[in-house]
Amino acid sequence: MKSSRKKILVTGGAGFLGSHLCERLLRDGHDVLCVDNFFTGSKDNVVHLLGNPRFELMRHDITFPLYVEVDDIYNLACPASPVHYQHDPVQTTKTCVHGTINMLGLAKRVGARIFQASTSEVYGDPEVHPQPEGYVGRVNPIGPRACYDEGKRCAETLFFDYRRQHGLNIRVARIFNTYGPRMHPNDGRVVSNFIVQALKGEPITLFGDGRQTRSFCYVDDMIEAFIRLMRTSDDVTGPVNLGNPAEFTIRALAENVVRLTRSASALEFRPLPEDDPRQRQPDIGLAKALLGWSPSTELEDGLRRTIVYFEALLRERPTCS
Ligand SMILES: NC(=O)c1ccc[n+]([C@@H]2O[C@H](COP(=O)([O-])OP(=O)(O)OC[C@H]3O[C@@H](n4cnc5c(N)ncnc54)[C@H](O)[C@@H]3O)[C@@H](O)[C@H]2O)c1
Numbered sequence: 001m002k003s004s005r006k007k008i009l010v011t012g013g014a015g016f017l018g019s020h021l022c023e024r025l026l027r028d029g030h031d032v033l034c035v036d037n038f039f040t041g042s043k044d045n046v047v048h049l050l051g052n053p054r055f056e057l058m059r060h061d062i063t064f065p066l067y068v069e070v071d072d073i074y075n076l077a078c079p080a081s082p083v084h085y086q087h088d089p090v091q092t093t094k095t096c097v098h099g100t101i102n103m104l105g106l107a108k109r110v111g112a113r114i115f116q117a118s119t120s121e122v123y124g125d126p127e128v129h130p131q132p133e134g135y136v137g138r139v140n141p142i143g144p145r146a147c148y149d150e151g152k153r154c155a156e157t158l159f160f161d162y163r164r165q166h167g168l169n170i171r172v173a174r175i176f177n178t179y180g181p182r183m184h185p186n187d188g189r190v191v192s193n194f195i196v197q198a199l200k201g202e203p204i205t206l207f208g209d210g211r212q213t214r215s216f217c218y219v220d221d222m223i224e225a226f227i228r229l230m231r232t233s234d235d236v237t238g239p240v241n242l243g244n245p246a247e248f249t250i251r252a253l254a255e256n257v258v259r260l261t262r263s264a265s266a267l268e269f270r271p272l273p274e275d276d277p278r279q280r281q282p283d284i285g286l287a288k289a290l291l292g293w294s295p296s297t298e299l300e301d302g303l304r305r306t307i308v309y310f311e312a313l314l315r316e317r318p319t320c321s
Contacts, residue, residue, distance in 0.1 A: 007031045009070040011062050012077035014041035016182045021074060024223050026052055033068060037061040040084050045182050062099035066106055073114040075103045081187035089147035096151025104162045113169040115230055116159050118239060120176040120280055121149045130281035133239050163237060171229050176243025176282040180219030181309030191216060194254050195310045198263035208272035210251030215281045217244035218302035221295035228291040236290055243282035244295040260303055
């Protein structure tokens with residue numbers, strides 16, 4: 001289903017999810033303004049879009065104000081993996097808070113609808129499984145992950161205050177682990193980590209005993225959910241959990257990756273980092289009801305497509321740094 005042509009801003013558009021979203025919005029016939037400071041994203045992720053006259057790429061840091069005219073805003077800008085968001089934690093909080101204020105201010109000025117890429121990390125290390133949207137979370141405000149977890153929580157607060165105070169048209173998605181082509185090869189995220197290690201024949205590093213569980217959503221399913229959430233009626237604000245409820249242990253994921261890459265890599269166990277959640281599984285009942293959406297890509301299919309991407313990347317850049 002195609003909607004009428006719009007000018008759409010995607011912040012963090014040169015990142016993993018952002019580049020897939022830009023592609024999809026162009027395919028749907030929209031004009032896309034991709035804004036990114038290239039901290040974790042790269043021009044390589046959108047280079048194939050540069051020839052499209054409806055696509056525009058702008059280097060800009062959203063912690064500074066942005067003056068553009070757009071109909072919709074998808075606010076995805078933010079380093080998303082612990083390695084990257086802990087690299088400069090103050091900048092991470094600034095991106096979440098100042099950046100979000102700037103994007104909400106822009107939405108208010110131009111009357112745009114605005115989407116926030118929030119995260120399952122707002123639930124912290126939860127006592128409730130799976131986590132419904134009404135669960136308020138258990139986050140350590142002074143731990144090393146807090147710059148991201150609390151930053152994203154504050155961004156949600158800002159979204160809802162702009163809604164209450166200024167009547168903004170908002171959508172908040174709480175995204176659970178998503179994977180696919182164009183993930184950063186060495187950002188420490190578990191799927192990309194395992195695939196790169198397996199393809200290089202290096203040991204697969206697992207933290208703890210590997211019995212902690214995660215759910216993994218393939219990127220195409222996630223982007224479909226973003227689009228559906230943005231198209232809902234204006235009384236739908238979220239937060240809405242988006243993810244794949246199928247739960248796997250980290251160990252099972254590692255074993256799948258080794259099998260699919262036909263790698264000889266061995267599994268190697270390391271100590272669990274501080275504040276690492278033991279279990280993470282979305283309750284997507286609300287997304288199913290509101291959006292008529294649930295993920296359709298099997299883990300094995302998604303892994304195969306992601307492996308193809310990393311094989312090509314490693315052929316081009318064997319050190320993958
Ligand atoms: N991928 C997931 O599993 C996942 C899960 C939960 C939430 N999210 C959220 O989705 C969004 C996209 O995540 P991703 O996985 O694509 O990560 P990513 O790191 O690939 O993309 C983030 C993009 O934002 C850009 N960026 C960072 N700070 C910026 C700033 N101050 N100004 C402008 N651009 C900036 C980066 O350069 C990068 O291109 C993030 O907000 C993240 O928190 C992702």
